[in-house]
């Protein structure tokens with residue numbers, strides 16, 4: 001009996017201490033406030049987060065981030081799935097949400113070779129469009145989409161991924177049918193549709209020297225031709241061993257020297273083994289799921305957690321050092337559970353690429369990143 005009372009008192013004390021401890025623990029600081037003297041901090045939200053299936057997402061995003069990109073909702077196949085048929089529901093909700101919360105909305109993306117339906121390049125009989133017909137279609141798309149959100153979407157990824165990894169112009173339908181000036185045209189239409197919006201070129205692997213040299217050349221040419229282009233987005237789909245930090249540092253410097261704003265637009269760090277050492281974000285790549293490619297199905301071990309924190313800190317030290325050039329750092333997703341890297345380039349893995357875990361808890365990487373403002 002006596003024992004029973006003592007053990008109940010002991011359990012009560014433990015519970016009380018735990019409750020007190022939890023209540024006293026400070027919530028983590030808001031990322032956007034930590035970096036307010038340096039750059040905007042953005043994230044990407046998917047449709048279910050925006051439309052309400054992931055209830056905590058919106059409050060959480062409003063707390064930490066001051067810029068937002070819709071992960072898919074403004075891509076051609078989603079917003080303009082059929083000729084003459086636009087689907088604005090999710091994009092409208094996104095812009096209403098960012099308006100309500102005073103966030104900088106990024107439109108992603110107007111011209112891309114992926115997630116663009118085949119019909120865009122064909123006439124009603126399935127024949128390839130002429131240059132003039134494709135230009136007219138592109139203009140109509142840009143005017144309709146960028147026109148709808150005029151003054152509300154503050155920056156557009158006008159062209160996404162125009163370069164191949166070897167630095168040559170990617171052989172897309174845009175290039176094939178319109179020709180070398182397709183980017184000029186896209187930027188021209190975007191400027192006409194919303195003269196106040198910032199206009200960007202966005203790509204992956206443009207930290208690697210060969211592709212970076214081509215990107216610098218391309219951007220310099222666009223500027224010399226009088227194209228209104230305000231910034232360059234380094235997507236930032238990274239790994240523990242890619243890219244070389246020196247290359248990242250040098251890229252920000254070189255892009256900044258062109259007089260463009262530099263943005264890290266889709267940041268994540270893939271901690272899982274990479275088949276065939278691939279990097280970047282070519283979404284057509286797909287490898288079979290094997291056990292050795294999915295080493296942490298339950299949780300990320302402490303040692304890997306610490307390495308990830310270190311890698312994030314190294315990168316943020318570079319961003320902070322270049323904060324005169326870097327205007328925004330956007331993560332590609334809110335928390336680990338919702339990252340595309342659980343399904344690319346291998347479907348069904350458990351990945352840990354972001355600063356918040358599947359329960360919205362700040363990871364060690366979060367705390368290492370916020371330390372970099374003190375450097």
Ligand code: GLA
Nearest residue numbers: 071160204235266281283340
């Ligand atoms: C590229 C695109 C993004 C997204 C990612 C993968 O980086 O720009 O829109 O599709 O790939 O999620």
